[in-house]
Amino acid sequence: MKEKDRPEEKNPIEDLLRMDRIPHIWCPGCGIGVVVTSFAEALRKSEIDLEKTAILSGIGCTGRVAGYVKLDSIHTTHGRAVPVATGLKIANPELKVVVFSGDGDIAGIGGNHFIHAARRNMDLVIICVNNFNYAMTGGQVAATTPITANASTAPFGNFEYPFNLPYLAEASGATYVARWTALHLRRVTKSMQEALNRRGFSFIEVITPCVTLYARRNRLGDGLNLLKYYYEKSEIQHGADTKTLDISYQGKLIVGKFVDKDKPTFLDCMNEHLGKVLGDKYKPYGGNHD
Amino acid sequence: MKKTKADPKGVLTGAHYLDGDHALAEGALAAGCRFFAGYPITPSTETAERFAERIPMVGGVFIQMEDELASIAALIGAAWGGKKVMTVTSGPGFSLMMENIGLACMLETPLVIANVQRGGPSTGLPTLTGQQDMMQVKWGSHGDYAIIALSPDSPQECFDLCVEAFNLSEIYRVPTFVMTDECVGHMHEKVVIPPAEEIELVERKWYTGPKDKYLPFKPDTDMIPFMVKVGDGYRFHITGLTHDERGYPVINAECQNVCVPHLVDKINLNADKIIKIEEDETDNAEVIVISYGITSRVTTRAVRKARKAGIKVGTIRLITVWPFPEKRIKELAKKIKAFVVPEINYGQMVYEVERSAFGQAPVIHVPHCGGWVHDPEDIFKAIKEASK
Ligand SMILES: Cc1ncc(C[n+]2csc(CCOP(=O)(O)OP(=O)(O)O)c2C)c(N)n1
Numbered sequence: 001m002k003e004k005d006r007p008e009e010k011n012p013i014e015d016l017l018r019m020d021r022i023p024h025i026w027c028p029g030c031g032i033g034v035v036v037t038s039f040a041e042a043l044r045k046s047e048i049d050l051e052k053t054a055i056l057s058g059i060g061c062t063g064r065v066a067g068y069v070k071l072d073s074i075h076t077t078h079g080r081a082v083p084v085a086t087g088l089k090i091a092n093p094e095l096k097v098v099v100f101s102g103d104g105d106i107a108g109i110g111g112n113h114f115i116h117a118a119r120r121n122m123d124l125v126i127i128c129v130n131n132f133n134y135a136m137t138g139g140q141v142a143a144t145t146p147i148t149a150n151a152s153t154a155p156f157g158n159f160e161y162p163f164n165l166p167y168l169a170e171a172s173g174a175t176y177v178a179r180w181t182a183l184h185l186r187r188v189t190k191s192m193q194e195a196l197n198r199r200g201f202s203f204i205e206v207i208t209p210c211v212t213l214y215a216r217r218n219r220l221g222d223g224l225n226l227l228k229y230y231y232e233k234s235e236i237q238h239g240a241d242t243k244t245l246d247i248s249y250q251g252k253l254i255v256g257k258f259v260d261k262d263k264p265t266f267l268d269c270m271n272e273h274l275g276k277v278l279g280d281k282y283k284p285y286g287g288n289h290d
Numbered sequence: 291m292k293k294t295k296a297d298p299k300g301v302l303t304g305a306h307y308l309d310g311d312h313a314l315a316e317g318a319l320a321a322g323c324r325f326f327a328g329y330p331i332t333p334s335t336e337t338a339e340r341f342a343e344r345i346p347m348v349g350g351v352f353i354q355m356e357d358e359l360a361s362i363a364a365l366i367g368a369a370w371g372g373k374k375v376m377t378v379t380s381g382p383g384f385s386l387m388m389e390n391i392g393l394a395c396m397l398e399t400p401l402v403i404a405n406v407q408r409g410g411p412s413t414g415l416p417t418l419t420g421q422q423d424m425m426q427v428k429w430g431s432h433g434d435y436a437i438i439a440l441s442p443d444s445p446q447e448c449f450d451l452c453v454e455a456f457n458l459s460e461i462y463r464v465p466t467f468v469m470t471d472e473c474v475g476h477m478h479e480k481v482v483i484p485p486a487e488e489i490e491l492v493e494r495k496w497y498t499g500p501k502d503k504y505l506p507f508k509p510d511t512d513m514i515p516f517m518v519k520v521g522d523g524y525r526f527h528i529t530g531l532t533h534d535e536r537g538y539p540v541i542n543a544e545c546q547n548v549c550v551p552h553l554v555d556k557i558n559l560n561a562d563k564i565i566k567i568e569e570d571e572t573d574n575a576e577v578i579v580i581s582y583g584i585t586s587r588v589t590t591r592a593v594r595k596a597r598k599a600g601i602k603v604g605t606i607r608l609i610t611v612w613p614f615p616e617k618r619i620k621e622l623a624k625k626i627k628a629f630v631v632p633e634i635n636y637g638q639m640v641y642e643v644e645r646s647a648f649g650q651a652p653v654i655h656v657p658h659c660g661g662w663v664h665d666p667e668d669i670f671k672a673i674k675e676a677s678k
Pocket residue numbers: 059060061062063078101102103104105106129131133134135136137142
């Protein structure tokens with residue numbers, strides 16, 4: 001059937017969004033929305049059971065994502081979505097649990113939870129919108145702000161070394177690590193789909209324009225200018241050594257899938273280890289079906 | 291309210307010689323707690339250790355988190371995943387939990403937190419007792435909310451009140467606290483754990499209506515909203531932002547003035563049903579000593595001496611600390627000469643007694659900043675002073 005022959009049919013993504021909450025709060029030109037669209041697309045393509053899928057966010061512009069995606073969704077506190085997700089996943093192991101949040105939330109205030117969840121290989125999908133700043137609170141410097149970039153609390157430019165998030169994730173134990181920009185939407189979708197269809201701690205960083213704060217303060221133009229920067233300076237290097245993925249101000253952006261390996265998850269390890277040590281005395285743990 | 295019997299798998303029926311910390315873990319297991327997240331801290335660690343040792347044979351999970359911020363966060367996630375959940379901590383860890391205690395209240399999440407109190411502030415007296423977090427448990431997180439807190443005075447009560455805390459947290463969909471202290475936590479006494487069929491539990495208030503009609507924060511006739519689990523297909527949303535019945539954020543004063551009063555009223559308006567106190571000889575008393583936890587056991591000695599000296603002393607032991615039994619205190623204030631309030635802090639619950647006494651009777655505080663219990667003689671002197 002041709003597109004024009006079925007005008008009544010709504011966009012399939014609408015089933016995945018809380019249309020009763022639209023319009024959303026994001027600025028015109030903000031990149032978060034397109035990353036959410038990619039996520040909705042990935043949800044559809046992955047064919048996972050949506051009734052068994054949960055999304056959690058922390059606090060921030062990106063932190064609002066959980067409120068717009070029509071899944072069981074929890075909007076937690078700043079930095080704590082990952083440990084809430086950890087409890088949820090353990091309580092009901094049949095769930096697919098996604099954390100969708102900002103760079104400040106995941107790597108700044110929540111950094112400790114992030115590395116520990118990776119260390120345990122908790123079966124979680126972490127989607128981190130990196131807009132190089134704390135946007136929600138007005139564009140303050142973040143643990144991801146490139147050196148010399150301007151921020152409201154780094155009015156003379158940032159001089160702190162930023163995190164290289166894929167390197168941090170891999171070093172901590174993540175079993176799937178990818179980085180893309182908001183320009184690479186097809187690839188973002190594919191990575192998200194892969195992450196949704198696998199088990200283990202999966203981390204996807206999406207470099208995303210914050211037009212209102214980061215771009216304006218640094219006189220980088222509008223959303224289109226940022227996408228142009230991504231286009232000109234990004235380089236796909238699948239399997240690149242994550243040590244080499246530092247981002248300098250308006251510098252090269254190495255993107256791709258860097259890590260994808262199988263490793264038993266927290267619950268696998270627990271069941272296997274305790275089963276071995278305790279033998280028949282151990283009651284294997286299966287969440288709500290024990 | 292749907293009542294059930296305890297699952298025998300978790301119930302260690304029999305007479306045991308346990309300390310309070312271990313009894314807390316047994317109480318949790320008996321109450322059906324199958325998820326425990328914690329971070330070690332003296333003098334509470336033994337509860338986590340016992341749970342970690344017992345749970346593999348019962349069927350559930352113990353996880354040692356990276357800090358207390360993570361422990362309480364994991365509890366919230368696991369509770370919404372359908373489990374009964376608990377953590378244990380002491381002062382410094384309790385302080386770290388405060389923000390997400392607020393989230394748990396806002397999300398009306400049933401969970402249990404035990405605080406085996408030690409002397410503070412800061413790192414204070416890690417191995418020595420205190421009752422200095424009694425106001426923090428009530429007010430420690432920002433904003434207006436209400437919680438329930440119980441205070442056991444023995445290892446037996448650590449078991450009993452832990453079960454009770456789980457039941458209250460389910461009935462009112464509220465974080466419920468067992469506020470014990472190092473003395474009770476480390477005191478070994480006989481603890482009798484009844485057979486599973488004698489342990490009455492309250493089932494979570496599960497929603498069973500049509501999927502598209504579920505409203506996570508719509509109060510039922512008893513004020514308490516129904517709950518569902520993540521993964522049951524409701525595709526619902528919950529947020530720590532001020533929200534409406536659907537769980538959607540609504541950032542304005544109108545919504546705030548519905549959302550917040552509900553959180554407070556569901557506890558305060560049910561206070562009579564929640565509150566348990568133990569009274570002794572209050573009827574003709576001239577002086578009433580109000581105490582809780584380990585301090586009520588020390589008080590016993592002072593009261594015995596005062597009675598021998600001919601003073602008419604009654605006692606009230608707070609089993610429920612929050613909500614505070616203000617009505618009863620107010621009633622008694624009209625009839626007596628004075629209240630005496632010993633507690634291992636520099637003045638906390640005494641302010642509640644003063645507030646409730648409403649100027650009708652003076653209140654004499656017997657402070658102790660922690661490290662050890664009161665000398666009963668100090669309480670005796672206060673009783674004598676009060677009887678004048
Ligand atoms: C404990 C706590 N500290 C500070 C804040 C204020 N705050 C809200 S969002 C935010 C930063 C969000 O930055 P990020 O996670 O990068 O998300 P973005 O807005 O950039 O998408 C901060 C500091 C808070 N809500 N809670």
